[in-house]
Amino acid sequence: MRGISRLARELKLSSGTISRALNNKSGVNPETRRKVLAAAERLGYEPNQAARTLASGRTGSIGFMIDLDRDSVSNGDSFFMGVFDGVQTELALHDLDLLVLPCPSRQDKFAYLDKMISRQQVDGMILSEIESDDARIDYLKEAGVPFVTLGRTTSNQHYSWVDLDFEGVAQVAVDRLVSLGHRRIAITVPFGKVNFGRVFKTAFAERLAFHGLEFDSQLVFQTGIGEEDGYHLVDPMIDRPDPPTAVLLIFDATAIGIYRRLSERDLAPGTDFSVIGLRDEASVRYLRPGLTSFDVSLHDVGRELARALLPQVSGGAPAMVDLIQVKVPMELKARQSDCPVASRAIRDPLLLNGG
C-alpha cells in the first residue's frame, strides 16, 4: 500500500479527500486539510507524477527546447543558464517545473519536438533558436499546445514571443555613431538559419533611414561567434574602396579578433575604428579599450518567457488568450571602443583615455 492510499488508511479518510486536501481544492475542512498535510510531511509523501498526469491531463512541467547542433548554437551555456533561472523563478510561483529538452545535433528539430508533444511530456513549450520561417510554430499552433518563443520569425506574427530589443539597440547604437560623425556603418549578422540577424539588420536599416542615411548591403557581413571570425572580418571591411568607419557586432566575442587584426593593420579600435557590441559577454568584459556594448538581464528574459506562457497554460484555450510579444530592453554600456569618426591623422588623445 503506497502513495495516497497509504495516507488514506493511516488517516481513515478516502483517497479523494486526501487528493483534494493536498491539491488545495476548495471544500475541504481546514482541520482535515491540516491533518493530511501533516501526515504527508511526516511520511514523506510525494505524489506520483505519472498518475497525476494520467488522471488530470496536466504534467506540471514546461519544456524548454534547445538545439545542441553546434552550427546553430549561437549562445554558450551561460546564456541559457541565466534564462532558465529566470523561467524557473516565475514557474515556481505556479507550481510548475522546467524540463530542458536538448535536441541532439543529429536529430531533426521538428521530429524531436513532435515526439515530445505527442507523448504529452509537457503542458507548454518554450522554443529557442527560432528560424526565419520556423515550422515548429505552425505545428504547435495547430496542435493547440501552449508555447512561447525566445526570438521571432520573419513571417508569422500570431504567436507570443520574447526577444531582445534589437530595435532599441539599433536605434541607440546608430544614433550614437551618427552623432559621432559616422556615415558608413557596417553590421555583422550570424550564419545559419536563426532569424535574429535579420531582425537586427532590419532595425539597423530603418534607423539609418531615419537619419537619411543609405543602407548599403555591402556593409553587411556574416560571421560566426568566435574570435577568429572577428579576425577575418577586418580585412574585407577596411580594404573596401569606401570602407566603413564603424561596425555593429552581433557577437561580442568577435571583438577580440577584430581588435587583434586591427592592431596588426596598425589601426586602433576606439581611435581609428569604432566598434559597438550587442550583448555584454563575460569573455570580453576585460578587453582594452573597453567594448561599448549593451547589457540585458537574462533573468528578466526568462521571467518574461514564463509570464508570456502562463496565461495559455493555466487559462482557457490558447486561442482565447491575448498574444504577448515582449522586447526585453538592453542598456547601453558606453566604454571606449567607439569614438568620433576621424582620419588617422587626427587623433584626439582624450578619447584614448576613455573620455
Next chain:
Amino acid sequence: MRGISRLARELKLSSGTISRALNNKSGVNPETRRKVLAAAERLGYEPNQAARTLASGRTGSIGFMIDLDRDSVSNGDSFFMGVFDGVQTELALHDLDLLVLPCPSRQDKFAYLDKMISRQQVDGMILSEIESDDARIDYLKEAGVPFVTLGRTTSNQHYSWVDLDFEGVAQVAVDRLVSLGHRRIAITVPFGKVNFGRVFKTAFAERLAFHGLEFDSQLVFQTGIGEEDGYHLVDPMIDRPDPPTAVLLIFDATAIGIYRRLSERDLAPGTDFSVIGLRDEASVRYLRPGLTSFDVSLHDVGRELARALLPQVSGGAPAMVDLIQVKVPMELKARQSDCPVASRAIRDPLLLNGG
C-alpha cells in the same frame, strides 16, 4: 476513443496485442506486428508517456541535473551542450530520452533532487558539479536510484563516475614543465564546493613528488573562472619572495587576464613565465602566444556517462551492477605559452616565434 484503444478498434485486435507489438515483445505474429506498426504510423499514434510510466514503472527518461547557481557554475563556454549531445547519442540506442533538470539558483540542490526522485520523473540520474562530500550521492544510493556522476567526491568510492583525467593532465603538464627546468610551479583551483580542484591539486602534488619536488601549498591559488580573476592572480604570484616560474590553470579563460597583467608588469607569457591550461576553451583559442592546454572530447564524456549508467537502468538491481569509474583522457595541445625556465636576461628569440 483514443490512443491504443483506437488502434485496437481499427485493427480488431486487443489492446494487449497492440501494446506487445508496439514494444517489440516476443510472442507476436510477425504479420500482426507489421499491421500494427503500419496502422500506428498511418494514424500518427504516439504512446502516452504518463500511462506507460504508471503501468510499467519506467519513465523512459534519464535526468541530468545541473546547477544554475552562478557561484558554483564552473564551466562557461558550451561545456554542457557538448556533454548532453554525447549522452543523447548513447541513450538513443536504448530508446531513452534525456531530460535536463536545472536546479534554480535559489533552491537547495538536495531538496530539488529529492523532489524529482520522489515524484519518479526519471529512471536514472546524472549528477554534475559534484562537491567533495556530496550528500546527493548517499541519497541516491539509499534510494536505489540508478545514477552516475560527472566528477567525483573525495570520500565516497562506491558509485559510478566519469571525470576528466586530472591525473593524466597533472602528469603530462608537470613532466613537461620539469623537463623545461621548472622547479617552482603554481597551480590554481576553483573557489566553492566543487571537488575537481582538490582532485587536480592532489594529482599535481603526487606528480611533483614523483620528480622529488616539494609541494608548496603557498603556490596553490584559488580563482574564479573569468579573465579578471586571472588578472588578479599575477601579482600575488610573482611578488612572492620565491616566485613560481610557471602556473597550471584550472580555467583557461583566466589566461587572458594573466597575459594582460604579465605584460603590464613587463613580463611576457611563454618567455618570462610559463602558463599551461587545463581545457581548451573556444574563448582563448586565439590568444597570443597560443596557450598550451589540453583537449577533451565532451561528446566522449557524455557517452561515457550514459554507458556507465545504462547497465544500472536496464540491468538488475543497481547494487548488482559493477561500478564503472572512467577518466576521460585529455590530449596535450602544445603551443607557445610554456618555455624553458629563464631569467629575464636570457631570452631565446626562437621561443618568441612559437618554436
Next chain:
DNA sequence: CTGAAAGCGCTTACAG
C-alpha cells in the same frame, strides 16, 4: 499467438 482483465496511483464529477 491472442484476449480478457487487473492494476499502476492519482483526479474528479457525482451523491449524500
Next chain:
DNA sequence: CTGAAAGCGCTTACAG
C-alpha cells in the same frame, strides 16, 4: 465537507 466509484491509457501476468 466526505466517500464511493469511474476513469485516465497504458502494461502484463494469466488463460486459453
